[in-house]
């Protein structure tokens with residue numbers, strides 16, 4: 001059980017990080033070229049968004065499971081709370097970005113590039129905070 005949750009937690013970190021790096025590189029390529037992504041690339045962006053949201057939800061589910069299994073709850077230490085803040089920022093940014101992207105695609109208009117860029121930056125900061133705080137929280 002513990003090993004399974006950890007493996008899923010680590011895979012979800014891999015996917016959340018991959019989506020963040022991939023979206024940043026793709027977004028900046030389009031911004032530099034001054035172009036709006038064509039619809040099929042827009043769909044690929046939306047898929048990245050769903051994978052990111054799926055990953056962060058998996059991080060929360062497996063993380064809550066691990067915290068209860070190994071530490072008897074979420075009150076582990078101060079650094080763990082900073083990690084949860086980082087994870088909450090990532091969840092919020094991902095949810096908001098997915099809702100915005102979904103609405104834009106439904107209305108057949110391009111998503112707000114400046115807003116999406118901000119959200120990706122926010123998500124990146126949240127992941128960085130969560131990783132650094134995890135290192136602190138789980139070090140002797």
Ligand code: HEM
Nearest residue numbers: 013059060063064066067070086087090127130131134138
């Ligand atoms: C962006 C989100 C997250 C990132 C980047 C992240 C990162 C990490 C990393 C790198 C570890 C390995 C640390 C170690 O074992 O030394 C870890 C383990 C763990 N994480 Fe997360 N995590 C995230 C979200 C969460 C959430 C939301 C929770 C709980 C609600 C959580 C709870 C845990 C627990 C309990 C462990 C196991 C520690 C142990 O093995 O003793 N994580 N996480």
